[in-house]
Amino acid sequence: MENIVTLLLPVIVIQFLLLIIALISCIRAEETLGPKWVWIVIIFCISIIGPILYFVIGQRKDAYK
Amino acid sequence: MKRFNVLFHKEWVEAWREKKLVWLPAVILLVTLLQPISLYFMPTILENSNSLPPGAVIELPIPSGAEVLAGTLSQLHTIGTAIIVLACMNVIVQERNNGSLMQLFSRPVNTATYIFSKWTMLVMLHLGAFTISYGAAWYYTNILFSDVSLSSVWKSFVIYCLWIVLVITVTLFVSTFLRRSGGVAGISILILASIALLSTVIPDIAIYLPSNLLNLATELLSTGKGTMPIAAVLVTTIAFIALLLFTMVKQFEKSVKF
Structure with a gap:
């Protein structure tokens, strides 16, 4: 069982990292495409797909603010 | 050259701002890492699933390291290609739609410089991500399964890098024509899929088509040297990429003239 945990540790860490970065970027964004709470x-x-979806289609990137 | 550096730097800043610099390597790393790990735990997963009748005996042969890495590559071929297209579809379309393109080209900027700054940045980012994830998958394969020699991993890596460059080039090419990022993603995937379809419809020319790159890479992994001619597919792929880049610059020049 310990074997499984050590092997999966990098995967869990990366997934967690993705989640945190997406959350921070979503909360700090002035505006998102669609309501922010839904994102x-x-x-x-x-998991995994949610953050990707946000990064690809959720961000509103206006060059001039 | 100075203008190129400025635009190139801008691309990196933008990639950092929209966090592409972080999520893209992370996602590709996840896709590649999960393959060797899930293969390793497959017997345990099957044992713990409830759908089997009691007393069922499953004997799975332990795959060799080369087979596992080949599986990783084909996993990356399906999911990774879609992710790369999604990551690249916005780069030109967005700037065109929010008007920054118009402002940029009111200055003396060459279209070729603009396209190449984007292309170089995307290629560097994706190949960097692929290098890290393939290295990690190789490490996992070596500790969980059997060793795969560095020389065959290296060869398959180089071959597969070409496919990634091709995917980026096709997506950028389509985005110089269309104004909607969804359309860009759809058409790019359609083009890439039709290349694969062409190789099944006309098997005679299959060895020259870029879709052969994956087969070549997996073959290089398992045997160390391919039975198929490598030079043929390399030449056609590089020629195809060069042609796409050339047409892209020409087409883009026309579309930004006001």
Whole structure:
């Protein structure tokens, strides 16, 4: 059992990192495409794919603010 | 050259700002790492699943390291290609739609410089991510399964890098034509899929097509040297990439003239 945990540790760490970065970037963003709370729910509830979805289609990137 | 450096630097800053610099390597690393790990734990997973009748005996042969790495590559081929297309689809379209392109080209900026700054940055980012994840997958394969020699891993790595460059180039090429990022992703995947389809429809030219790169890479992994001619597919792929880059610059020049 310990074997499984040590092997999966990098995967869990990366997944957690992805979640945290997506959350921080979502909360700090002035505006997202669509309601912000929906994105927070998506990032939390769908593992791996949720953060990717946010990064790819959720961010609103206006060059001039 | 100075203008190129400025634009190139801007690309990196932008990638950091939208966190692409972080999520892209992380996602590709996850995709590649999960393959050797899930293969290693497959017997345990099957044992603990409830769908089997009691007393069922499953004997799975332990795959060799080369087979595991080949599986990782084909996993990356399906999921990774989609992720690369998603990551690249926005780069030109967004700037075109929010008007910063117009402002940029009111200054004396060459379209070729602009395209190449984007292309170089994307290629460096993706190849960097692929290097890290392939290295990690190789490390995991070596400790969980059997050793794979560095020379065959190295060869398959170089071959597969070409496919990644091709995916980036095709996506950028399509985004110089279309104005919607969803359309860019759809058409790019369609083009890449039709290359693969072409190789099954006309098997005679299959060895020259870029879709052969994956087969070549997996073959190099398992045997160390391929039975298929490597030079043919290398030449056509590089020529295809060069042609796409050339047409892209020409087409883009036309579309930004106001």
